[in-house]
Amino acid sequence: MIALLRRDLMLAFRAGGGFGLGLAFFLIVTVLVPFSVGPQSELLSTIAPGVLWLGALLACLLSLDRLLALDFEDGTLDLLATAPLPLEAALSVKALSHWLTTGLPLVLAAPVLGLMLNLAPSGFMWLIASLALGTPALSVIGTFGAALTVGIKRGGLLMSLLVLPLYVPTLIFGAEAARRGAMGLDPGTPLTLLAGITLGTIALMPFASAAVLRMTLR
Amino acid sequence: MIALLRRDLMLAFRAGGGFGLGLAFFLIVTVLVPFSVGPQSELLSTIAPGVLWLGALLACLLSLDRLLALDFEDGTLDLLATAPLPLEAALSVKALSHWLTTGLPLVLAAPVLGLMLNLAPSGFMWLIASLALGTPALSVIGTFGAALTVGIKRGGLLMSLLVLPLYVPTLIFGAEAARRGAMGLDPGTPLTLLAGITLGTIALMPFASAAVLRMTLR
Amino acid sequence: MTLSIQNLAVARGGVPVLGNVSFAIAPGQALILRGPNGAGKTTLLRTIAGLQKPLSGVIEGADETIAYAGHADGLKAMLSVAENLQFWAQVFGHSDIEAALAAYQLGPLIDRLAGTLSAGQKRRLGLARLMVTGRRVWVLDEPTVSLDADAVAMFAAAVTAHLGAGGMALIATHIDLGLNAQTFDITPYRATADTRSGASDEAFL
Amino acid sequence: MTLSIQNLAVARGGVPVLGNVSFAIAPGQALILRGPNGAGKTTLLRTIAGLQKPLSGVIEGADETIAYAGHADGLKAMLSVAENLQFWAQVFGHSDIEAALAAYQLGPLIDRLAGTLSAGQKRRLGLARLMVTGRRVWVLDEPTVSLDADAVAMFAAAVTAHLGAGGMALIATHIDLGLNAQTFDITPYRATADTRSGASDEAFL
Amino acid sequence: MSLWEYANPVKFLGLSARVQPYLWAAAAICVVVGLTWGFFATPDDYRQGSTVKIIYLHVPAALMAINAWFMMLVTSLIWLIRRHHVSALAAKAAAPVGLTMTLIALVTGAIWGQPMWGTWWAWDPRLTSFLILFLFYLGYIALWEAVEDPDTAADLTSVLCLVGSVFAILSRYAVNFWNQGLHQGTSVPVATGGRTVADVFWYPLLISMVGFGLLFLSLVLYRTGTEIRLRRTRALLARSRKDV
Amino acid sequence: MPELGKYATEVMAAYGASLLLLAGLVLLTLRKGRRARAELAKIEAQRRG
Ligand code: HEM
Ligand SMILES: Nc1ncnc2c1ncn2[C@@H]1O[C@H](COP(=O)(O)OP(=O)(O)OP(=O)(O)O)[C@@H](O)[C@H]1O
Ligand SMILES: Nc1ncnc2c1ncn2[C@@H]1O[C@H](COP(=O)(O)OP(=O)(O)OP(=O)(O)O)[C@@H](O)[C@H]1O
Ligand SMILES: [Mg+2]
Numbered sequence A, B: 001m002i003a004l005l006r007r008d009l010m011l012a013f014r015a016g017g018g019f020g021l022g023l024a025f026f027l028i029v030t031v032l033v034p035f036s037v038g039p040q041s042e043l044l045s046t047i048a049p050g051v052l053w054l055g056a057l058l059a060c061l062l063s064l065d066r067l068l069a070l071d072f073e074d075g076t077l078d079l080l081a082t083a084p085l086p087l088e089a090a091l092s093v094k095a096l097s098h099w100l101t102t103g104l105p106l107v108l109a110a111p112v113l114g115l116m117l118n119l120a121p122s123g124f125m126w127l128i129a130s131l132a133l134g135t136p137a138l139s140v141i142g143t144f145g146a147a148l149t150v151g152i153k154r155g156g157l158l159m160s161l162l163v164l165p166l167y168v169p170t171l172i173f174g175a176e177a178a179r180r181g182a183m184g185l186d187p188g189t190p191l192t193l194l195a196g197i198t199l200g201t202i203a204l205m206p207f208a209s210a211a212v213l214r215m216t217l218r
Numbered sequence C, D: 001m002t003l004s005i006q007n008l009a010v011a012r013g014g015v016p017v018l019g020n021v022s023f024a025i026a027p028g029q030a031l032i033l034r035g036p037n038g039a040g041k042t043t044l045l046r047t048i049a050g051l052q053k054p055l056s057g058v059i060e061g062a063d064e065t066i067a068y069a070g071h072a073d074g075l076k077a078m079l080s081v082a083e084n085l086q087f088w089a090q091v092f093g094h095s096d097i098e099a100a101l102a103a104y105q106l107g108p109l110i111d112r113l114a115g116t117l118s119a120g121q122k123r124r125l126g127l128a129r130l131m132v133t134g135r136r137v138w139v140l141d142e143p144t145v146s147l148d149a150d151a152v153a154m155f156a157a158a159v160t161a162h163l164g165a166g167g168m169a170l171i172a173t174h175i176d177l178g179l180n181a182q183t184f185d186i187t188p189y190r191a192t193a194d195t196r197s198g199a200s201d202e203a204f205l
Numbered sequence E: 001m002s003l004w005e006y007a008n009p010v011k012f013l014g015l016s017a018r019v020q021p022y023l024w025a026a027a028a029i030c031v032v033v034g035l036t037w038g039f040f041a042t043p044d045d046y047r048q049g050s051t052v053k054i055i056y057l058h059v060p061a062a063l064m065a066i067n068a069w070f071m072m073l074v075t076s077l078i079w080l081i082r083r084h085h086v087s088a089l090a091a092k093a094a095a096p097v098g099l100t101m102t103l104i105a106l107v108t109g110a111i112w113g114q115p116m117w118g119t120w121w122a123w124d125p126r127l128t129s130f131l132i133l134f135l136f137y138l139g140y141i142a143l144w145e146a147v148e149d150p151d152t153a154a155d156l157t158s159v160l161c162l163v164g165s166v167f168a169i170l171s172r173y174a175v176n177f178w179n180q181g182l183h184q185g186t187s188v189p190v191a192t193g194g195r196t197v198a199d200v201f202w203y204p205l206l207i208s209m210v211g212f213g214l215l216f217l218s219l220v221l222y223r224t225g226t227e228i229r230l231r232r233t234r235a236l237l238a239r240s241r242k243d244v
Numbered sequence F: 001m002p003e004l005g006k007y008a009t010e011v012m013a014a015y016g017a018s019l020l021l022l023a024g025l026v027l028l029t030l031r032k033g034r035r036a037r038a039e040l041a042k043i044e045a046q047r048r049g
């Protein structure tokens, strides 16, 4: 399992910086927002927490695309399924490495992008907290989506379609917490709920993902 | 060439409705916006044109991912490059089929999504006009990006990174035209510029894409 | 322990392909699977390796003992030869990759990224992977594709050594490998009406 | 017209692989390329097919006359056998796929999606593609991978017929195809210091 | 004879062929009576004017949209546990019907919203969660389409339906938390049995709800039969191919 | 025709759209069903004949 984690991280760093790319996408989406909605700073500062959450979510989603697809194409998944490693564990490791290479950098980069969108000063802490709490859930749910669409050519877009509705609760609570934080209100309730979702998905989703993966490999 | 177009369209329809999926993604992004920025209808109506343009752009981008990648993986591109068909023409056809399966449906769906974001009534016509004028440029530029990243594993994210900056002028003029239309101002100038960009890219980009593709295939 | 297959029926894409297949492989033995294209060799091997369920029949002695090598090699283009091997060794709880490197003369290529190998070199690396799994049963689907004569000899030597150490091998191939082993032709086992029971679409007939 | 190669030097990944290669193929002739794994056969064939540039040397008679078949078959999993062939026929400005279907006995599979074929059936379809291109020079990289004996015979017959009609063929392979053709071993042409001129990194030497 | 006997596809075809004519007739009668009664023979509401007439479409469609998903959930579970093909195919057959019902509820709701709330669409929890349901239907159908092997497709979509249901409930809760809405609460609480709709509106509404339910049932039975025939065609084709 | 007052367009639109959707669904269902029936009949005839 540590071997798998190390390999995935190594691949992420080597394969054209797979790990900077989620970040770059986040950056670009955030930069495109002023171009599309116009440059008024009060407007931007109102929508900043939401845009940052949405950008982070999309960056996660895009990098999920090949989380399992590459391993499927070159036969690694077939071999892993016959290896003495429970598939649940392997998929948890995959989700973890996805979070380390995508979610974590997003969390760290968010404050900088917050500056660009005029995020209220009080909002930074809660934005980071909500992202740190929420992005693991995004990775775990995403792994489920990736397992569902493994082996389907052009699966990327289908996966987005399947995964995005599953992201809704996480997004609502996360963005709500960030928004309340930015407005100086108490973000306690949504944060707690967000933490609940994250813990729940981490505990349960790997089983669903492994079950689904066994079906698709068949 | 007609054979190529027909095949691409056929594949788009067969491969799990590759063609509805761009649309679905557009829908989903638009739906997620209120979840992230909050449900106030004046706020939504202010940002509606920009959000719709951004959503259309992202939907285009995601469906680009495998425009050439699949053909590369199974060797079709190698074979096409040795076929008696200029690569420029082949790539133009690819861009056209991408537009037909992604851009066109987006244009048609935009008004419905406009309703959901409380777009001002005066804005609908100009939103559609700007999308209809702008999305072909997105497809053509995207083909260039796809050609650049063909053969790179995990190319999807890298491609987004390369293509998004190229999309900026189109996005600026397109969103500006839609925004002015929604506010009841005259969108003539940005629309003209948008048309200029589209015509220019359609005329010139295929040559760049073909040149790049020849290099990557080498 | 013996690998034994009894009355196995297998399907591909929901369609029964083979029925009533039975054979056994004892430690130290190899079995060469033969049959024309589309006969169902790949399907049979994937079933035995546990990648798909049989329609009916029994597979004994296959739990956690099988190392499978199919048409794809499970190599990462962006990892070096040594890193690829090491990864699979660790997954299977081993660490020594020297023997495998030596058996397929991969020494000179050790630091090359797997993506830059030629077709035959890639395949050699894929076969070397088998040796680091420590598994007793090798289930191989056309292992010598794109190998040259020297490399086929390396493969034969590796299999012979594996059998000598009490291992087993089940190999589907169209060419002569120069192995001292029995042959099993699956052509007669093509699924017929009476051996087709259990197909997933049986209920619709 | 003759396909003639003079003093060709080719590189892969920026590294010179072969130098000073010269040969010619006249209409009606085939040439079998041999060489151990990693010798540079694939690289040479891709260069001749025009998919990459030679470092130096001349290739004559290759413009718009070559049909290339490499390790990948260029098949779409979601199109049927007939649709796949038709597509390639149309790209090359032809429309008749009957002869190709017959030559590789693909008739019974005609309505199957290419993605559901077995490895050997896929390859047969990939080879049938050559016949609908109408091109005079076939450049083939290990064409018989995963074919059974019958299918290899079909391939040999197809090549013989192609040669009989004035076509040419250049085939890299490790196994015996049963073709009546000359053999060209590329081992002696491995790039050496003096044949390496023209490499992309020459300027740094 | 156990109920599961009817899970045999061919038996199912026979049985459903026998009941279908009655079902279709009953569905047609109820829908036509309910809607015409509602449209032609009910008074206007003192607040909403003639727009109350939309209720006879809106509420039954909304109900059936939810019930369809619930039915898919149950049949998916049956497939996962007992692997009865009819069950999986019924889920597949129900999805487009559910999608259409969702669409009708959304469209009539949107049209109703214009006069009542002055807007086509508001991010009200009820409406929003319906939109999410719509997305789930879309994803579910797309997954069925995309997977080649029918049994694998049935497996995958079943798990998706299960996981999706959990997340749909979560979303419902989240959406409520996120916005207090405009949409009125349920006025037909099933649990308590009381209701706040006046009788004049209630009877046609009831008939129309029954009609939509029957229509759904007929459609699903018919479509399941179609799916079974398609699978049978596929199976026979596969067999005949092998005999070549 | 009942008197629909100032909301005539809305009510008519709602009924029109819904009935259109329902009719479309029923028609598509019937068409697909008929095609499946025909195809199956063809195959079964071939098998017997
Ligand atoms: C697109 C917009 C709308 C959607 C998706 C929607 C959805 C729903 C749903 C799901 C129900 C069934 C709830 C239940 O029975 O518990 C319902 C009931 C109902 N809706 Fe809507 N609705 C929408 C717009 C409207 C509008 C604009 C009005 C009118 C002002 C309205 C009035 C009603 C009424 C009166 C009921 C019946 C409540 C009951 O008796 O249970 N809806 N709607
Ligand atoms: N998805 C599918 N649906 C229907 N039939 C299929 C599907 N996939 C494969 N088949 C058929 O199943 C049979 C067995 O295929 P399999 O790959 O096991 O053959 P094989 O013996 O490995 O052949 P080869 O020597 O060509 O590799 C073939 O006739 C093939 O056409
Ligand atoms: N990107 C690369 N960088 C450096 N060397 C490479 C690269 N790609 C291939 N090579 C080397 O170039 C040589 C020629 O490879 P090529 O694929 O042409 O061999 P081949 O004769 O086709 O071998 P095979 O019989 O195994 O297919 C090999 O030694 C290979 O390792
Ligand atoms: Mg095989």
Ligand SMILES: [Mg+2]
Pocket: C118, C119, C120, D041, D042, D043, D141
């Ligand atoms: Mg080669």
